[in-house]
Amino acid sequence: MNINMWKGDPRAEALAADEVIRLLNLQLHPGCTPQSGANESYFAEVYRSNHPVGSETRSTASHIVYMMKDGAVSFFHHLDADEMFHFHMGDPITIVELSKDVPGHTRKTIMGNDIRAGQSLFHVVKLGTWFGIIASADGRGGWSLFGISVTPAFQLSGSKSGVRRELMEEYPDARDTILKLTCDS
Template sequence: MTTKEDYIRQFQLTPHPEGGWYQQIYHSEDKYFDLESGGQRYRYTSIYFLLDSTSPSHFHRLNHDELWYFHAGQGITIHCISPNGHYQAVKLGQNIQSGERLQFKVPKETIFASEVSDSNSFGFVSCMVAPGFDYRDFELLSKEKLLARYPQHRSVIDRLAVDDTNQ
């Protein structure tokens, strides 16, 4: 059986600032000036991304769409809060009979976090961003900031947002 450590070693994954482990695997050959970002960006970027029950992806926001593709392990739940405050939880995984999806698009400006719910498990996915990911287009959101705006989602924010002292 392939373990979390096998994936981390084989794909040379390193800790991601939002949580989990990642490695950029592709980006377009060229860059262009993206008006929304106000700077040069690759046309797309793609990463491998691994989460386990001890390291979720904390709430953050991108100014571009992100596509998620499930590969292996246990299902991953993506928790989304749209700009108007609507909450949606989407489960990526191979159990399509129970409603899991193999891929999902997180729309730009959506605040989102993801986690593996089962203890001692992991999920392995790819994520693709177009225009390409750049940390200047990324915002890690604090628990305090999120609760002030979306108090109705306290239970998931308390669990998956970073503490203010961690920023």
């Protein structure tokens, strides 16, 4: 199956979320869910390099395919590696990064296939940057499919979830966004 189709392509329009999940053998993401279905996201690791980084046991790169259903969120977290996002098909997503260098302490990148509207097909989140993802929430039951390459390869020990209180202290101008993209109280 060619996952590089885009919205407007009749083959992509005909795909239901459950069919994509089945065809790509995606698994439910174990992330925090504050209410039923709010974080309905799926993924599959499709690549992990056999080459280690120097003398370490960590691989040089990994790649996952990730799907978010309508209205899903990926809560604030950061990694000890760069993450490269590649948009494939479906509804747009918004990547929200926390930064003291921008007004409101948030930088938003909309990824999707409408490049005329300024949507991005590719985006990099640098290591150590707090970020979350918001899927389109138009209530039509849509979904978004994208890939994430991590270099050096993803390892769970290099991932940290955002703690609401700590993020609000560090980025006070992003309070509303932090409330939406954290699952602790």
